[in-house]
Amino acid sequence: MRIGVLTAGGDCPGLNAVIRSVVHRAVAGHGDEVIGFEDGFKGLLDGHYRPLDLNAVSGILSRGGTILGSARLERNRLREAAENWHELSERTGIDALIPIGGEGTLTASRMLSDVGMPVVGVPKTIDNDINGTDRTFGFDTAVGVATEAIDRLKTTAESHQRVMVVEVMGRHAGWIALESGMAGGAHGICLPERPFEVDDLVKMVEERFARGKKFAVVCIAEGARPAEGSMPYEKGAIDQFGHERFTGIGNRLASELEKRLGKEARPVILGHVQRGGTPTAYDRVLATRFGWHAVEAVHRGDFGKMTALTGTEITTVPLAVGVEELKTVPEKRMYEAESVF
Amino acid sequence: MRIGVLTAGGDCPGLNAVIRSVVHRAVAGHGDEVIGFEDGFKGLLDGHYRPLDLNAVSGILSRGGTILGSARLERNRLREAAENWHELSERTGIDALIPIGGEGTLTASRMLSDVGMPVVGVPKTIDNDINGTDRTFGFDTAVGVATEAIDRLKTTAESHQRVMVVEVMGRHAGWIALESGMAGGAHGICLPERPFEVDDLVKMVEERFARGKKFAVVCIAEGARPAEGSMPYEKGAIDQFGHERFTGIGNRLASELEKRLGKEARPVILGHVQRGGTPTAYDRVLATRFGWHAVEAVHRGDFGKMTALTGTEITTVPLAVGVEELKTVPEKRMYEAESVF
Amino acid sequence: MRIGVLTAGGDCPGLNAVIRSVVHRAVAGHGDEVIGFEDGFKGLLDGHYRPLDLNAVSGILSRGGTILGSARLERNRLREAAENWHELSERTGIDALIPIGGEGTLTASRMLSDVGMPVVGVPKTIDNDINGTDRTFGFDTAVGVATEAIDRLKTTAESHQRVMVVEVMGRHAGWIALESGMAGGAHGICLPERPFEVDDLVKMVEERFARGKKFAVVCIAEGARPAEGSMPYEKGAIDQFGHERFTGIGNRLASELEKRLGKEARPVILGHVQRGGTPTAYDRVLATRFGWHAVEAVHRGDFGKMTALTGTEITTVPLAVGVEELKTVPEKRMYEAESVF
Amino acid sequence: MRIGVLTAGGDCPGLNAVIRSVVHRAVAGHGDEVIGFEDGFKGLLDGHYRPLDLNAVSGILSRGGTILGSARLERNRLREAAENWHELSERTGIDALIPIGGEGTLTASRMLSDVGMPVVGVPKTIDNDINGTDRTFGFDTAVGVATEAIDRLKTTAESHQRVMVVEVMGRHAGWIALESGMAGGAHGICLPERPFEVDDLVKMVEERFARGKKFAVVCIAEGARPAEGSMPYEKGAIDQFGHERFTGIGNRLASELEKRLGKEARPVILGHVQRGGTPTAYDRVLATRFGWHAVEAVHRGDFGKMTALTGTEITTVPLAVGVEELKTVPEKRMYEAESVF
The missing domain is CATH 3.40.50.460 (Phosphofructokinase domain)
Incomplete structure (x- = not known):
């Protein structure tokens, strides 16, 4: 298989750990090829990407930022991506895409998935407000x-x-x-x-x-x-x-x-x-597990999903669940904290 | 109410955070009195304790160790505790006991609970191997x-x-x-x-x-x-x-x-x-929540239990569940980590 | 001897380390008594102080802030101190005063010294801009x-x-x-x-x-x-x-x-x-050495001075030197750093 | 000019900061070329080196270890270097060598200098025991x-x-x-x-x-x-x-x-x-200054020297001074620390 990976949205400690883990699992575990699109969806649209092998991700586990860059995507270009996803996939030869990003990215991923693109998202936000997962990496840092x-x-x-x-x-x-x-x-x-x-x-x-x-x-x-x-x-x-x-x-x-x-x-x-710098051990482990399981989801054809932490397990939930509402702090957590005003 | 609290077993970052949280919730939240037994169960047996008010736990949230001290208990003295728990409770005037400790402490707590003592345990181990809870504080540190x-x-x-x-x-x-x-x-x-x-x-x-x-x-x-x-x-x-x-x-x-x-x-x-020193933010939050919920369990008479993390919620599970077996690393987690030999 | 110590001016990591070191050296080394004035010179003027023995300074080495508190002093009250220093000394029974502070505090110390008060200052600033010393504690943190x-x-x-x-x-x-x-x-x-x-x-x-x-x-x-x-x-x-x-x-x-x-x-x-929180190892060592040498200066009657780092040695320099001008970054250090604009 | 740089001896936080600083000062400041020998003196002897431009040292300031590698050199190979330094210099085209290392490396550097090689050493040891400099980088970390x-x-x-x-x-x-x-x-x-x-x-x-x-x-x-x-x-x-x-x-x-x-x-x-990992801010500054001043020493022909910290200044002292004796803890520092036994 040939898997594309990209990072989009704001910086978040653990992005590189996910990329590294995707490459490790796909390349070393399954014999896949992995390519990394530059600057988020832009790289997909403009055909800017590079192959990612084991050496390309060596030493990045503990580094903040993202080796692939990140950028906001204008709405009309996103439509362009949705309309041409088949051609884009063909041109870059990818069998599946793993976008790593926040609410906006997951919404875009869902759009692409809805039109048929084989997508497995990885949720990312330091704010911990994505629905459907107990936690997101970056938050702990x-x-x-x-x-x-x-x-x-x-x-x-x-x-x-x-x-x-x-x-x-x-x-x-x-x-x-x-x-x-x-x-x-x-x-x-x-x-x-x-x-x-x-x-x-x-x-x-x-x-x-x-x-x-x-x-x-x-x-x-x-x-x-x-x-x-x-x-x-x-x-x-x-x-x-x-x-x-x-x-x-x-x-x-x-x-x-x-x-x-x-x-x-x-x-x-x-x-x-x-939102920058080296991730905590917690975030590195969570990001690494997300990357590993995203590749597994790709291999079992579990598309239109995103990885999620559920208790101690990594699961997948529909992208639709991830973006349906913001996960805000519930009343009982405020009550429990006592000093919330 | 009058609640007794003690820490037993090995040092673990977050012990003081639990003690502080028990005092905050009990004293400020419920108007309870709290006393702290010194050096674990020894303090209970020997009647060594001191009142813990808000000032007594001021500034300890981020400190490693335990202000109450900790000590191993010989088996025969534990039997002594079980046989005399009623008298011990009366002598110290406590209506409930919150022991914070690892497997040994929880086993002792279960013994005391079995003979009728009103006990709510708080699991503690840097090893993360206590059954019935997703995680224990100290582990993240x-x-x-x-x-x-x-x-x-x-x-x-x-x-x-x-x-x-x-x-x-x-x-x-x-x-x-x-x-x-x-x-x-x-x-x-x-x-x-x-x-x-x-x-x-x-x-x-x-x-x-x-x-x-x-x-x-x-x-x-x-x-x-x-x-x-x-x-x-x-x-x-x-x-x-x-x-x-x-x-x-x-x-x-x-x-x-x-x-x-x-x-x-x-x-x-x-x-x-x-196993020493200032706990991470994760461990402080978990320890604080455990302490808060232990007091709530006491107030609703939910005895013979220990606090537990289940997903994002703090729950209580029977002490028997906590000590029935060691929570070891399952095969699939080893597989996922790839470099386990 | 009976030595008074006070901290004045802005917070600075290492203040507690100086206080502890003064007490250790004076009490354990020389058999002195030490008293700590509260909230800087205010405590001296208003007679607010407490005895500091070894237990009083236990565990403060790594803690930020100052156990003695700190406060700005109005100019007219400083004059009051200068005019009444003899009476103030008598009332509190001190034979010498060790004020720990920045430019303002050292200027005040110099005033007190000029009228005859036996003073040894300890320079403090995170800005590292006090003259006469290679470095000040707090700066490294x-x-x-x-x-x-x-x-x-x-x-x-x-x-x-x-x-x-x-x-x-x-x-x-x-x-x-x-x-x-x-x-x-x-x-x-x-x-x-x-x-x-x-x-x-x-x-x-x-x-x-x-x-x-x-x-x-x-x-x-x-x-x-x-x-x-x-x-x-x-x-x-x-x-x-x-x-x-x-x-x-x-x-x-x-x-x-x-x-x-x-x-x-x-x-x-x-x-x-x-400017807050636990000091680095460097600052703890420097602060500890300053405190130790301030007591030694007191014992050899080396008043009107402040402690200073000169190469690897702790020396004393006249308070007048410390406050005569601000130690700013010289041209050659800017040149050497290359990216200074 | 063409300057060679190498790192030898045990790992020490700050090595990469020196290398980066040498390249920045030499390339950007003087228009020099810099080459880095691999694995210490071995690279010099075996002709293993690579050009170091600004991009080659990008992002290494905060990284532990050394991008050039390090290795112990057998005594007889060192003699070989001394005997053939002229040929080695010619073969690699270097006008000067900046070896970064501890006592052994500085001794070797002195030997090379004694036979005429234009050498400026940079002292390195986490132990802080090199003579002639107030401190060495790595020690603070x-x-x-x-x-x-x-x-x-x-x-x-x-x-x-x-x-x-x-x-x-x-x-x-x-x-x-x-x-x-x-x-x-x-x-x-x-x-x-x-x-x-x-x-x-x-x-x-x-x-x-x-x-x-x-x-x-x-x-x-x-x-x-x-x-x-x-x-x-x-x-x-x-x-x-x-x-x-x-x-x-x-x-x-x-x-x-x-x-x-x-x-x-x-x-x-x-x-x-x-001895590993990211250097403290103190060590990064000291290492950066050492690198900068080593290049300046090369340019003014100040050979046979090593960089040194003297108070707040970076100076150069003869390599002979650096290696003449180990800088151990003097009696008065022990006395001052009080708890030395």
Whole structure:
């Protein structure tokens, strides 16, 4: 067989581990050929690819990023791919495609699968918000980076009797904020899933100071928003790439807390350090297993699926399940974490 | 309510996180009192304990070890505990006990439960070999430490064209070797679950050298053993504490490989660094959830159980399930890892 | 003897290591008594202090922050201290004071010394900009944190063909930017010591893209400023605490580069994670040696001095030397780093 | 100019950083050509080398090991090199050689320099025992790895009321033991420079237990030896490579302490993890500066020298100075560390 592999969407620790594992299993295990498309679906459309043998993936297991590059695909080009998938497959000689990516990539994969392309997706997101799988690789690394930051910030907060507001990634789902907040022992956690009342945060900090704990750490997801009327909140300026820039919720909340508390509050916006660099052991194992099982799925013709973690097993679930809704933090996980506001 | 908590058995990153979480949930959530017994079951028997309030567990989330201490319990004293549990409970005023520990501790807990003591266990082992739960806290930290070591050893192995043999923990189950071997990209993995053929390892190394990869890393569990007749193997001397000392399988295998290959092979015995120190974010979250749910189980009278991870949920399973058999690495996980010998 | 110790100014990894070392050397080595003033000079003025024995400093070597707390002192209260130092010494019974702090603290120490108080200062700053010592503790940790961040950001930059702008600490001296930029292999480094030309950065990035390296990382000190006319630059709004908030140079530069290059550029503002948390081994050793030698200086009556690293030796230099000028990055270090703009 | 570079001797974090820096400075700074000899002096003798341009050293700054490989050289082949250096230079076209290595390599470099070869050495050792330079790269990384291990072991020691004996590298000089022992807060430190009395260690542990600190950590250099008559000590078996195997001082001391104290004592032999893997920021900066200055020395004809750190400056000192004696831990540093036995 000849299998194509590509990575698309945002950077995520573990991408290279999946690529390596696909090559190991396909080439060494089945005697397949593997080719890697460059810069995501673009490489498929433009015929930019290179053969991947064992040497090509040597030493990449622990490296962040993706040796294949990644790029966003415009919608019309995706349609082009769907319409010409047969020709594209023929031209590149592939019998199956393994796209590694997030929600957008899996949606594209589903489209290609729906028109007949033999596709097995591998879900990828540091946000852990893809449906149908217990976890995604990259998430553990992101939580680890955020937790280490909170650990560091706590000592400063305590020494200076300050409030620290740490903004972590998560536009629509608050998994990183939830787990790094729990792991770091944050006193307040704010998630996109539940609008927060600033008053409650103020009260929590004041109660801490009152019983002699003269500092607090709040961990807030970038997508968290205050409850209606809870604090002044206008949408920031939108840049040419569609992002609301430099006026994130972390900065705003720190400013608001400082004003209301009359105590120093400092924001820290972790940003892209959460999504790059060497993956944790957990993510390397999960990514490696995903790659291995994606090749197995290809060989048993289990197309239109994506790999998934279900308990301790790697399974496959329909791509349709993966993209049908975002997996957000359920109420009971918030309840259990106690410090979610 | 008044809840007793104790930690028993070997050190394990996350013990303090469980203790803290039990106190937070019980005291802040339910208005309970919590007391901590010192040095495991000994503290229960000898009446050595101290009250644990929120301040007592402040700042311990990220700390390794256990603030309560831990100690092995002789079998006859355990019988003593079982016979007098009612009096012991009365003397200390506890309505329920949360013992945090490994197989031995859970077996003891089951004994106490069988005679009527209200017990909810929390499983603990860096080895990940307790039945009935997907994972135990401490395991992720151990795998992380071992993986970082393999990462480091690989560069030396490569620069010096050497074979490195890394011995990791795991007397009866090879989970740490399996996952750190996968995460570190070890070329050979040896587990207690499957006797290894030295010839196969020799062949693997020679094939690597033949295709220009002039180094290899073997990750071996301390409990792994060569197949009958595969290499000279006599049991080492046993010290006063019952351990086979200084002649572990890592040293023996490195020596044997060096002899057969005629190439330098170096053993590294990771030892106790795998079981101490600050827990990973993953382990802190799991430990915190276990503690929280143990208190909930106490409050709903769900005794004779232990907390467990089942997929993404924390559940409780009978203590009997937890101790009925060791959870070892199944065949399919070995197959999937490819480099298991 | 009875020695007072206090920590003042911003958080800095290694403060606790100094405190511990002072206590170890004074109490165990000389049979002294040590008291710790709370929240810097405030504790001295208000008579808030506590005895520090070996148990009081147990386990703090690796902990960030300061067990004594820290606070800014208003200028008029400092005068109060200088005028009443004799009475203050008498009231607290101290024979000598060891203040641990940055430029402000050392200036205050010098004032106290000038009026006759027996003072031995210990210099502290993550910025490494105190004169008279080769290095200060805290700096190595800050550089380590920043370097790890750059390592992580590089893989994302490369995978996404982006420019990453990392803003690190350093208002007046660029040591952190210089060394973390070198250690992380940043392609551009901007320091407060030398106004940068945006055009040069643009050219550097374009040349990289031209030769196939389709990403770049710029490491910029928070105090770096563009050369006159090099890019639009107005001072940001000043908050109630006198800080220019939320409009730092990192954000501005990323925005400007994106506009000029027509490529995605992302800012990451590391902020307070650089100044908290567990110190590196290097900083622990340096801090421990500083503490030890401060006590020795006290015992030989070597007052009006601060400890300093000179090559491999710990020496003392006059406080006047430490505060006479800021130690900034000299031209030749910039030249040597090559990527300084 | 055409400059040759090679790495020889044991693995050391930072080797790749030197190679990269030599290439950057020579190629980009001076328009030189650089060639890299493979496997140390062997590559020079056998004419195995490859050109090193900017792309060849891309991404290696943070990687452990050496892209050029390393190997021991037999003494007679070294003589061969000395006798034929002129021909070797001509054959490979080099105008100068930059050997990066430890004592053996620098001695060889001196021999080559003495017969007229234009050589600038770069000193390398994780042991920090080369004369004439304040520090060598690799040392900081080794100390960091050892310190993290001690941090981890301490929590286990404390939880289990045990003595932990950590054996770190250092056959002839105890720098790693000294600094990691200080940074980790070891209660006993044993160095090759001073035979230790087991009785003193026993007394220290007993005193700790007596005042309620029921654990201890001893950090011992592999080359440390007990004082005459202090404990039974016979030399272990010597293997085919000349090493005394599997019977190191760490194991012996733990065994002896256990016997004398009647308490559990556990050895941990850190081994090769100390010498591989990604270098710390400190080591990357030092290695980069060494590489840069080695090229400058070549260009100003400053041959027969090695680069050195002198305070904050990089200087050059005669190779003769670097190899005239081992830089061991002086008495005053032991005194200052307090816990050296």
